[in-house]
Amino acid sequence: GCSSGNNAAPAANGGGSTPAPAPAAEASGGEINAKIGVVGFLSGSGAAYGEAQKAGLELALGELNEANKGKLKMELKFEDSGGEKEGAINAVNKLINQDNVVAIIGPTLSGEMFAAGPVANDAEVPIFGISNTSEGINDIGEYVFRNSLPESIAIPTAMKAAVEKKGLKKVALIYASNDDFSVNGYKVMKATAEKMGLEITGEATFSNGDVDFSAQLTKLKQTNPDGLLVSALYKEGSMVVKKARELGITATILGGNGFNNPKVFEIAGPAADGLIVATPFSPEKQDDKVQAFVKAFEAKYNKKPDQFAAQAYDSLYIMSQSLLGAGKAEREELRGQLAQLKDFNGVSGKLSFDEKRNPIGDAVVVVAKDGKFVPFE
Ligand code: 1QQ
Missing domain, CATH: 3.40.50.2300 (Response regulator)
Incomplete structure (x- = not known):
């Protein structure tokens, strides 16, 4: 360049x-x-x-x-x-x-x-x-x-709903550390968790381009969270969700803006079920x-x-x-x-x-x- x-x-x-x-x-x-x-x-x-x-x-x-x-x-x-x-x-x-x-x-x-x-x-x-x-x-x-819509508005909205309806108390965080969007989303998730008085059981990172998330997720599983907060783009994010379920993580999974694309279902398959996200747009809206x-x-x-x-x-x-x-x-x-x-x-x-x-x-x-x-x- x-x-x-x-x-x-x-x-x-x-x-x-x-x-x-x-x-x-x-x-x-x-x-x-x-x-x-x-x-x-x-x-x-x-x-x-x-x-x-x-x-x-x-x-x-x-x-x-x-x-x-x-x-x-x-x-x-x-x-x-x-x-x-x-x-x-x-x-x-x-x-x-x-x-x-x-x-x-x-x-x-x-x-x-x-x-x-x-x-x-x-x-x-x-x-x-x-x-x-x-x-x-x-x-x-x-x-x-x-x-x-900034993540600083979207993520707290999703987290409040998840805590209310799923009774989350302990959350683990995982995010792509080489992507500005994912890092920002992680910061918002962490600050929101702290504000809401949630316990943070563990944190892990990966890089965009990674395909193997077993080590990080195995480590997070051992901290026994009831919520898993994922800040990532759809490709890595969907693989993380899929792997988490394969490893037997049953925590409620909540993601950021990167998950708002149908590719999530292609990549994660049925493992995507239950994934919670906030979005400013829904094609179902009666308007x-x-x-x-x-x-x-x-x-x-x-x-x-x-x-x-x-x-x-x-x-x-x-x-x-x-x-x-x-x-x-x-x-x-x-x-x-x-x-x-x-x-x-x-x-x-x-x-x-x-x-x-x-x-x-x-x-x-x-x-x-x-x-x-x-x-x-
Ligand atoms: C950002 C995002 C991404 C999910 C866009 C694809 O929100 O980079 O800010």
Whole structure:
């Protein structure tokens, strides 16, 4: 990687501090043309996250370009980060310097955003996370936004429900120590456990890419927890769940945002049953907007949308609203509009923002049952 490229501003900026006009802005006969970059985990161990996001975005794109005819035409330019920080940095640089995008949606992982967000922020290009749930994302800078519900809201909601309904008293924790998202989730789980007065019987770590979790889980089993808290992406997380059951761990298992993808059922199989997770989106929600989205998604892709598709879908509606508000496809005006966003009613729930532009919203708690997530009650 070329690290000097990381701070690259658009060429027109000349290194000065005045924001360059976004070259993506081209009005043709009153219609705003907006090229938006997308950085997704589209290949590798978390590709199902990126695929869900791409599907949600493309569905929204079709609907919006139809609805906005004559006023706004959006175009999406997808880049695959492979779930790697370096990949995300390269993708962001390319989208800004070669494709001249007006804004970027993604990247998928919190760690990727921590690495690539500053590149966009320094270049004064709005970058909008749709699945970054770690603390500190918005602290990167004022060009960084997100609509993804932070784990600091989701995890305590799930843990409260689990403690209430399952009577948990003693919990063990396991997490991927080389992934920013997983580490953040672990910290939230631990702080919440302490706050709730739960006993922590043990802790263990693994790395993304690991396939054998027996040693860690055997050790945790001996501490006899009644709850097992897992902070991981779906691949490793689902293997941990499967192995835990194989080893005879009967504890209630609770996971973070990484489990909100149907791959969990493919990898863990029936061992997923009973897994508790919080999510801002459920395709079962009896709400007209949600059901219209689910129906359109099923018609296009022949499957139900997950949370990642829903948040991606919402993000393009937010972009559309903000671009129309700006009246042109320019980075600075778009940033101003995004910063003003107060309440947004999307398929992944009602969204508002705190003073640091962190999303505030409600999570629903779901439990895995027979190959799908159902309300936990
Ligand atoms: C993050 C996440 C992951 C689960 C996204 C796929 O929430 O990296 O913040």
